[in-house]
Amino acid sequence: MSILNKIKENAKKNKKKIVLPEGSEPRTLRAVEIVTKEGIADLVLLGNENEIKNAAKGIDISKAEIIDPLKSDKFDLYVNKFYEMRKNKGITIEDAKKAIADTMYYGCMMVKLGDADGMVSGAIHPTADLFRPAFQIVKTAPGVKVVSSAFIMEVPDCPYGSDGVFVFADCAVNPLPDEEELAAIAIASAKTAKVLVGIEPRVAMLSFSTKGSGKHELVDKVRNATEIAKKLAPDILIDGEMQLDAAIIKEVGELKAPGSPVAGKANVLIFPDLQSGNIGYKLVQRLAKANAIGPVSQGIGAPINDLSRGCSVDDIVNVIAITALQAMQ
Template structure:
């Protein structure tokens, strides 16, 4: 896809360092070969360097140029442990506990980012989402002014008349089951920033509901309406509008009829769903029934980009997510 090629090209210009904690895993090694060959990012592989080299040889992956670090013997363990103790001092974390935690690549990776030794992380090919995200929440934390992490999908549609030349960004489709109005507003703002950083689009954010501008009365509608006002006050420079139904958000004629004068209605390219249930169902409907390609979830709201892979991910999925993570690290 043309946009993915653009994302990769932008990643090449940024030349970010992305750490891959699952450095001994075959798909990760094959992806590293491609990433280095195409110059998408600098790569750090975590694990036993001997085993990494053996596995790379077995699968025919050329990883020359990747840095290999064994978290159990790294010379930076002491400094990282001190940083961990400082971050978690209110929780009573001891240095001995921190050193033990650093044996796990899923903790060592976020600490590299926190210390400024890497720009982003991709993991999850062989680890559960909770195990990937827990150290990120503990040590990298969320960005200033944001309390919630959410997951966005980039939806590549066959019909180019929708969104940004056929590209829509959906959120939250992965993390928050039932966000309140404040959390939903934060999701809207961070998704707009994701769309701009990764896709390069000028975001037009529709806050979705089963009501458009008060056409229905319900507590669920009130939540979205309140979230819209909060998001607009948080980021007045962004085009955010709601509450609105999906057809009002995407179809010009319907938008003009139901929300006349809106800068978003009928031309939205970012769709913010009122809850995870709707978001997860929505992206899968578009993926399966409209034949759209869904890329993600891209985690947003973290102070630095740390993204979770599906355990069923392909080599190309890892390559694409590394390119996306590099763009997030702008």
């Protein structure tokens, strides 16, 4: 069974309520039909009810709940809660009303107050439009320094990783993480590997150097991040700095990093910056014809996941399933 099918089957065991702020977006509506038909999650569409129903002609969304924020009986409650959260930042009640009228803010407030278990958006909104209300309302998880993202990579006919399965991070959020942020990304990605993929994480902190073979401040950053991560999470197998071949190929790992608990068998790859992470996952996706599942948000106080504006219907279905499974944890 593929990783995606496992995620969907696990999500069905304890159905969660996922809110979709882009309620009239055509791909989202087709995804709603699939998700509710398969029983992956309970769904809430946000927006004007007439607009949603008109956009859904020929699509069965009968099993989804539709909420118009402006007509919701919880609108005033959400406004007051948001005002209390942000009044020290100078917002007024009128500002709060304008914010909660926005489906992105309304959806985050649903998650914050337990009226939904998670949220998925981004088919027509840029990433910043999703994370701005998420940071303001839901905030980061306790003790988490930075929000990041990961891709679950499923590479066909691949002997490396966990039978071709990897977690790559950070591929979508942090342009240039510092040492502490890189360590936090490594720990969060290990959790993603365990919770979503069901594999025991073996985390490689990637660099152009392996164990001191290269001398540069960029290498120092990865090496220091590795030590920070080990101290913060001594129960997780983390090692670095490490070149990609030393991380995943047994013979190379034994040669370049003898005695490492990770070298040659890494299944979680932490890239030193966003450029390398984004390029890396897309290279593997396109050249190896890998299935790139995600991006999966890590470090937010509740499951809130972003979509690419170029996403397909299947992509939306998959991210809804991931969000539902995250909510079960």
